Amino acid sequence: MTRFFLPEGHRLHTPENRAACSSPEGLRRAMETKTVLEGTALLCDAEHNLTVSLGNGCLATIPRTEAALGIAEGTTRDIAILSRVGRPVSFLVDSIPEAGGRPILSRRRAQRMALDLLLTQARPGMVLPAVVTHLEPFGAFVDLGCGVTSMIGIENISVSRISHPGQRFTIGQSIYAVVLDIDPQRERIYLTHKELLGTWAENVRPFHPGMTVPGIVRGIKEYGAFIELTPNLSGLAEARTGLTEGERVSVFLKSIAPDRMKIKLLIIDHLPPEPPAPLPYFITEGRMAYWRYAPAGCTRVAAETVFLD
Structure with missing residues (x-):
């Protein structure tokens, strides 16, 4: 099965990531092999360049145009950069100065790799890990890998109706989602969620x-x-x-x-109120072909999903 890139934050504290970020040699090997790494965005300067901590006091820079897909083209707003401060960021190493200067990183290139893999290898019905990044009345935005985002419409979050996605999700929550459809031309991946919560x-x-x-x-x-x-x-x-x-x-x-x-x-x-319980997932991996909410013999019309390839 295709191994997709993980949402930002999932590799930050892994031994492999720490080892690669801890020395110029490790960063150089990652640059040569195009290995995606993660650090923490410490600040965003007045020109919207990100300063990234690699650990052990080592700092690196992500230039503004390399901080997110679409920044250079003007299709992505700079809030996508500002909102990463204090959070993990995925990146590829672009260059390592010889004289001890800061390494130059690219989050945009890491996102491009992740999105290209999703657009070419993901299929309707595939279950993917995701992290909730933003909530709006109409749906929840999630990170599918390296900060590549998609949205789960509120009608697809659960069978039990809610008035706002915040009644089901919290920002930063790790969840699962199902690929509903893919539009390679518009570079969009459409998601659903309710099917994973059982019939x-x-x-x-x-x-x-x-x-x-x-x-x-x-x-x-x-x-x-x-x-x-x-x-x-x-x-x-x-x-x-x-x-x-x-x-x-x-x-x-x-x-x-x-x-x-x-x-x-x-x-x-x-x-009395209580924190929400963990979501009761019935499916967390693999690929779905068809889902029907109603039990056999039920006379009522109920939700069903056909995952067309």
Whole structure:
């Protein structure tokens, strides 16, 4: 299977990266072999050149036009450079001065290598590691490798509906994503995520009528409240005053009907807030061909995804 470049930060503290960055000889070998390394961006000067720490007090420079894909062409804004300060950056070594000056690095070239590999080798249905870099009301931006970003639309984050990606992800969080489509001409990779969080049957398996479990209020209607039991599983509780969206509650499971994907709940009490639990991934590697949320025999129309190559 193709080995893609890792999101920024994944190689920073590895022994191999530390060894390569610790001496001019190690940097020279990395330059000759075009090995991607990582350091930490310490500051951005007035001309938007990055100063990068390689460890052991060694500093290097990424010139502005080498700090990100699209900077030289004007298609990427300089905020892409400023936002790296204090964070890991991937790079290729461009040059090592003989007289003890700072090495010159290129993050742009590392990103070009990562993007070219994704565009030529990734296929719809492939599961990729990613890191959340930015959240907007319409979706989550993620790093697929060396700072190459793509977006997961809010409708593709989970089956259980959320009003903002921040209700599911945090910036810097390591997640998995699935390639939905690839557009080589526009150099874009489209992603989805909900398929990795399991089908209705997989999510409902631990629950049984008579149990009382915690949940999160995700929608309030006149006829009841939708309570999220897992990111891909919700049930309907009877209407109750005093609820607010996003709060935790304890719920009694009255009934579960697989043929209609219905879970009837009764709200027992309000619960104090807690940090979100780790995402319950059912798939973290390989390649998917088809995904259907509904269980066999279900009479309701439900989400399905066909990964076309």
